Amino acid sequence: MYELVMLTERSGYIECPAKMGVFLCDPSSAVLIDAGSDKDAGKKALKALDSKGWTLKAVINTHLHADHIGGNKLVANRTGAPIYGPSIAAAVAGHPILEPTVLYGGYPPKQLRNKFLMAEPSAVKPIEEADLAALGGLEVLQLPGHSMDMIGIRTPDNVVFLADCVFSEETTQKYHVNFQYDIAQALATLDYLETLEADWFVPAHAAPCKDIKPLAQANRAKMLEVADLLLQLCEDGKGFEDILAGVFTHYGLEMNIGQHALVGSTVRSYLSWLADTGRISLEIADNRLLFKAL
Ligand SMILES: [Zn+2]
Secondary structure, eight states: OOOEEESSSSEEEEOSSSOEEEEEEETTEEEEESOOSSHHHHHHHHHHHHHTTOEEEEEEOOSSOHHHHTTHHHHHHHHOOOEEEOHHHHHHHHOTTHHHHHHHTSSOOGGGSSTTTOOOOOOOEEGGGSOTTTTTSOEEEEOOSSSTTOEEEEOTTSEEEEETSSOOHHHHHHHSSOOOSOHHHHHHHHHHHTTOOOSEEEETTSOOBSOOHHHHHHHHHHHHHHHHHHHHHTTTOBOHHHHHHHHHHHHTOOOOHHHHHHHHHHHHHHHHHHHHTTSEEEEEETTEEEEEEO
16 A cells, blocks of 8 residues: 556556646656645655655645645645645645535534544645646646546546546445435536546556446446436425435445435436436425435
């Protein structure tokens, strides 16, 4: 774990639960794409670069989730390297309470105010301020859906870092309801992925591959399966908690407060998408909000 794996002479990644991309932007310095889940991950990433004699030139955060920005503070403190990311990720990095607040829909209980959902605060500049030419000619790809304004990175040697727009087949078959924020955008991003060519694709939570189409298709199929399940669960008009319980029962998932927040947020996003596309209605009955399949 945390070993540096090079895919080309200049591009590679640090193996860990949320892979960090590495791009050698000049002979002695590298850009990190994401900074790992916490200060230990950040420390190990710097050690991996150091073992090659590389200094850190900059960090680019792909999105706001704590497992991608958690190492920011340590790497910035140790190296002074600037950190760039989408502007919403910058806001959350500066105000980490926003992540559990968005998931919970109000001030989150202490069970959700933990390091898995709240990174240590760090200063992230908007990606538009990054001089991408000075970082070796990186290209930013817009990959929204899983997170509000998630980005990916294409390197000049044709490696594409995909952040969290696809999950591995194993993860998908185990958890079924992968986290998504905006279903319409997530599906559009999967369509976009199928148009991309690269020498290597590096998703943060799946093995690197040379063809991303099969994984994009598997992720889309599972998302459409979840949407169909929700329509079935809403047949007679159901409240949110009943729908969420139905999802956990159907897939044999284990409920806890964290999963209630993460899967719950995702299910709410699916319900909004189904309503926006005219497949369910939102009705108030006996002071309860009911979602009903049309
Ligand atoms: Zn994520």
